[in-house]
Amino acid sequence: MTAARRNIVFLSAFHDYRTAKRASIQQVADGLVLAGHQVSFVSTRFSHLSKRTGDSRLFLWDRANKVETVNGIRCYLWRTAAHPFQARNAAINTLMSRLYPFYAALPDRQFDAFLRDADYVIIESSVAAIFMRRIKRLNPAAKIVYYATDRLDTVGAHPFIRERLEQDVALIHHVSLRSPKMASDFGWAAGKLYRAEFGIEPNDFANVGPSPYAPGVQTAVSVGSMLFDPTFFQLAAPRFPDVQFHIIGCGASFDAPSNVIVHPEMKFVDTLPYVKHATVGIAPYHPAPGVEYLADSSLKMAQYEYFALPSVCPNFAVGDVRSRFGYRPGDEKSIVAAMGQALAAKGKIVPRTFLTWEQVADRVLSPEAYPDIFIG
Incomplete structure (x- = not known):
C-alpha cells in the first residue's frame, strides 16, 4: 500500500458520494479512506436543468454548495444556475461546445479550495475532464488520474469531451481503465494506461x-x-x-x-x-x-x-x-x-474471489507499483 498520507479529490459529473446508487468510484473513495488518506468527493454538472432529467442527486438540492462529511469523506455538490449537456440536436450541440469551457471556468471558492489542496485529483469518465486545465492552473503539482469507467461513445458523451481530453493528455499522470477492451479508445494516452480492478468490501x-x-x-x-x-x-x-x-x-x-x-x-x-x-x-x-x-x-x-x-x-x-x-x-x-x-x-457455479476496494484503490492511485496491470 502507498505509505504516505495523501489529499485526494474525486471529481464526478454524475455521482455524488451520498447517493443510494453505488458505482465503483464511491467504492474506490472508501478504499482510499481505509488506506489512511484524506478524501474529498466533489460532484459537478448539477443545476436547475437537473430537475428535468430526474437526476439521482436531487434529494441533495438543499445541501448543495455546502461541505458535508460522510464516512470520513468530505462531500461537496456544486450547484450552478445551468450546465452544458449533450443534445440530440446538432445546432444545440454546437452551442454546447462553446458553453463547456465557460462552465469549466465558473467561479466557486470552495471548488477551487479542494483543487488547491489536492495531491491527486481522480477524474471520473467524461464531463469532469473539462476541469483539468483549471486543476493545473490552481495546483501545478497535483497528479491527475483519469478513471475511465466507461467509453465516451457508449455513454453518449459530447464530442467536446474527447477533444479536450486529447488536447490535454500531457496534464494526465495516468489513466485507469475499468477494462482493457477500452484501450483502443485511448491511443492518444499510450504509455499511461493501466487496468483498474473490481473489488469487494468484505464487511x-x-x-x-x-x-x-x-x-x-x-x-x-x-x-x-x-x-x-x-x-x-x-x-x-x-x-x-x-x-x-x-x-x-x-x-x-x-x-x-x-x-x-x-x-x-x-x-x-x-x-x-x-x-x-x-x-x-x-x-x-x-x-x-x-x-x-x-x-x-x-x-x-x-x-x-x-x-x-x-x-x-x-x-x-x-x-x-x-x-x-x-x-x-x-x-x-x-x-x-x-x-x-x-x-x-443454479447451484453449479463456483464463486469468484476479488481484491478488496482498498487494494483496488491503491492500484488506481499508484499503478506503477503493480507492473502486471500496465496495459501500454
Missing part, C-alpha cells in the same frame, strides 16, 4: 440479510440503470411465468408483465439480499457503441459471480466467463434459451 458482504423472496420461488434480479433494456423482461417474463423478475433502480417506466416487480433505487447494501438469494442475475444491457468492455467492467455481473449466481446478459457482455449465458437483444428465442440455461445452472 458489506459478510452479513447480508435474509432472503426478501417468498420460499420456494425461482427469482431473477437486475440491479442498476445503465443501458437498461426493458424489452428483455417483456419477452422473457411471459415465457417463464413461474419465475419472479425483480428490477431494482432501473430508472425507467415500462409496461411490465405481471411477474415483473419493479423496485425503486435502493442503498447498495439493501440490494445485496436480493442478489445473494436470487436464482439468476440479469444484466439487461441494450446495444450501444463499443459496449464489449462491459464484459470486464460490469459491477452487477461481478457481484453475481461473487455470489455464485448464473447470469444472463447480451452476447457482447459474456466475455470469457462461463457462468454467463448470452442472448441477442430483442431476440425472444435466444433470450428464452439463455434464461433456461441459467436457471438450470
Whole structure:
C-alpha cells in the first residue's frame, strides 16, 4: 500500500458520494479512506436543468454548495444556475461546445479550495475532464488520474469531451481503465494506461440479510440503470411465468408483465439480499457503441459471480466467463434459451474471489507499483 498520507479529490459529473446508487468510484473513495488518506468527493454538472432529467442527486438540492462529511469523506455538490449537456440536436450541440469551457471556468471558492489542496485529483469518465486545465492552473503539482469507467461513445458523451481530453493528455499522470477492451479508445494516452480492478468490501458482504423472496420461488434480479433494456423482461417474463423478475433502480417506466416487480433505487447494501438469494442475475444491457468492455467492467455481473449466481446478459457482455449465458437483444428465442440455461445452472457455479476496494484503490492511485496491470 502507498505509505504516505495523501489529499485526494474525486471529481464526478454524475455521482455524488451520498447517493443510494453505488458505482465503483464511491467504492474506490472508501478504499482510499481505509488506506489512511484524506478524501474529498466533489460532484459537478448539477443545476436547475437537473430537475428535468430526474437526476439521482436531487434529494441533495438543499445541501448543495455546502461541505458535508460522510464516512470520513468530505462531500461537496456544486450547484450552478445551468450546465452544458449533450443534445440530440446538432445546432444545440454546437452551442454546447462553446458553453463547456465557460462552465469549466465558473467561479466557486470552495471548488477551487479542494483543487488547491489536492495531491491527486481522480477524474471520473467524461464531463469532469473539462476541469483539468483549471486543476493545473490552481495546483501545478497535483497528479491527475483519469478513471475511465466507461467509453465516451457508449455513454453518449459530447464530442467536446474527447477533444479536450486529447488536447490535454500531457496534464494526465495516468489513466485507469475499468477494462482493457477500452484501450483502443485511448491511443492518444499510450504509455499511461493501466487496468483498474473490481473489488469487494468484505464487511458489506459478510452479513447480508435474509432472503426478501417468498420460499420456494425461482427469482431473477437486475440491479442498476445503465443501458437498461426493458424489452428483455417483456419477452422473457411471459415465457417463464413461474419465475419472479425483480428490477431494482432501473430508472425507467415500462409496461411490465405481471411477474415483473419493479423496485425503486435502493442503498447498495439493501440490494445485496436480493442478489445473494436470487436464482439468476440479469444484466439487461441494450446495444450501444463499443459496449464489449462491459464484459470486464460490469459491477452487477461481478457481484453475481461473487455470489455464485448464473447470469444472463447480451452476447457482447459474456466475455470469457462461463457462468454467463448470452442472448441477442430483442431476440425472444435466444433470450428464452439463455434464461433456461441459467436457471438450470443454479447451484453449479463456483464463486469468484476479488481484491478488496482498498487494494483496488491503491492500484488506481499508484499503478506503477503493480507492473502486471500496465496495459501500454
